Amino acid sequence: MSKVPDERHPNSPLVEVVFEVRFPGETVIESRRHEIQEIVRAEFPNLLVPRVEAGMAVSLEPFRFEKQDGSAGVMVSINRFGYYCRAYPGFDRFSAECLRVMDLLGSIVPIRRLNRIGLRHINIIPFLREDDLVPFSYFFELGDKMLESLPGGIENISMAFALSGGGGKITTRIESITRTDGSQEAFLLDFDYAKEGELTFGQVRDYLKEAHDRSADLFHRLITPNYRDYIKGEEI
Numbered sequence: 001m002s003k004v005p006d007e008r009h010p011n012s013p014l015v016e017v018v019f020e021v022r023f024p025g026e027t028v029i030e031s032r033r034h035e036i037q038e039i040v041r042a043e044f045p046n047l048l049v050p051r052v053e054a055g056m057a058v059s060l061e062p063f064r065f066e067k068q069d070g071s072a073g074v075m076v077s078i079n080r081f082g083y084y085c086r087a088y089p090g091f092d093r094f095s096a097e098c099l100r101v102m103d104l105l106g107s108i109v110p111i112r113r114l115n116r117i118g119l120r121h122i123n124i125i126p127f128l129r130e131d132d133l134v135p136f137s138y139f140f141e142l143g144d145k146m147l148e149s150l151p152g153g154i155e156n157i158s159m160a161f162a163l164s165g166g167g168g169k170i171t172t173r174i175e176s177i178t179r180t181d182g183s184q185e186a187f188l189l190d191f192d193y194a195k196e197g198e199l200t201f202g203q204v205r206d207y208l209k210e211a212h213d214r215s216a217d218l219f220h221r222l223i224t225p226n227y228r229d230y231i232k233g234e235e236i
Contacts, residue, residue: 009231009232009233010231010232010233011230011231011232011233012088012231013123013124013125013189013231014088014121014122014123015086015122015123015124016084016085016086016088016120016121016122017084017085017088017094017119017120017121017122018082018083018084018085018118018119018120018122019082019083019084019098019117019118019119019120019208019211020075020080020081020082020083020117020118021080021081021082021102021111021114021116021117021199021201021204021207022079022080022114022115022116022117022118023079023080023111023113023114023115023201024079024113024115025059025060025078025079026078026079026109026111027059027078028109029076029077029078029109030059030078032108032109033063033076035108036065036076036105036108036109037065039104039107039108040065040074040101040104041065043067044065044066044067044072044073044074045065045066045067045068046065046066046067046068046070046073047063047064047065047066048063048064048065048066048073049063049064050062050063059077059078060077060078060079061077062075062076062077062080062082063075063076063077070086071085071086071087072084072085072086072087072097074101074105076105081101081102081105081106081111083097083098083101083102085097085098091212091216095205095208095209095212098208099204099205099208102201102204106201111201112200112201112202113198113199113200113201114199114200114201114204115196115197115198115199116194116195116196116199117194117195117199117204117207117208117211118192118193118194118195118211119192119193119208119211119212119215120190120191120192120193121190121191121215121219122188122189122190123187123188123189123190123191123219124186124187124188124189125139125186125187125188125189125227126184126185126186127139127176127184127185127186127187128184128185129185131153132155133153133154133155134154134155134156134157134176134185134187136154136157136187137224138224138226138227139187139223139224139227140174140222140223140224140227141221141222141223141224142222156176157174157175157176157187158173158174158175158176159173159174159175160172160173160174163218165214166210166214167195167197167210168193168194168195168210168211168214169193169194169195170191170192170193170194170214170215170218171191171192171194172189172190172191172192172218172222173188173189173190173192174187174188174189174190175187175188175190176188189219189222191215191218191219193211193214193215195207195210195211
């Protein structure tokens with residue numbers, strides 16, 4: 001696996017990174033939510049409760065405790081702890097903060113056995129159409145190979161694939177979208193790494209690094225050298 005530099009590049013497309021651990025349900029979490037809120041209140045003062053719809057298992061939907069500016073938050077339900085960040089500072093700082101949050105939550109409700117961990121990277125890559133076609137080949141190494149085997153250009157794209165290996169599975173989605181504010185079109189590039197089985201809370205640090213390394217390696221394999229240079233802020 002190639003070594004990916006640990007830094008926040010000036011033109012990084014990352015808009016959100018989410019890490020969560022899941023475990024067999026602990027109903028005691030419901031009765032100790034006030035303690036969890038108190039221990040994170042100073043940094044994550046805003047409480048966001050899940051919207052309930054028909055058929056939902058309410059206890060499994062996480063409460064969110066979020067920073068005042070919405071840049072990061074903590075998720076808690078009876079079967080999961082999570083941390084998310086919308087202003088990614090690079091893996092070392094993200095990892096340190098994420099593990100600190102996990103330790104805080106674990107100090108209120110000790111968790112030993114896990115059944116799943118997940119790390120999700122959501123990237124938004126703005127683009128301008130060329131002759132009404134999406135410039136897929138500029139951003140993705142898959143582009144030229146796809147165009148060689150298919151007639152015509154790509155007007156829109158929506159694709160997903162899952163890769164297994166190393167004890168986990170990474171699901172990748174690439175889709176051309178219109179941004180929610182109605183502005184410039186963009187590619188959504190979504191990596192979701194998951195590892196399931198007999199896992200332990202004490203190895204969360206190792207699981208997080210493994211998930212990051214696999215996701216970062218795949219990202220750098222998928223993008224073109226030109227786009228990689230742009231992310232790094234180099235002239236192209």
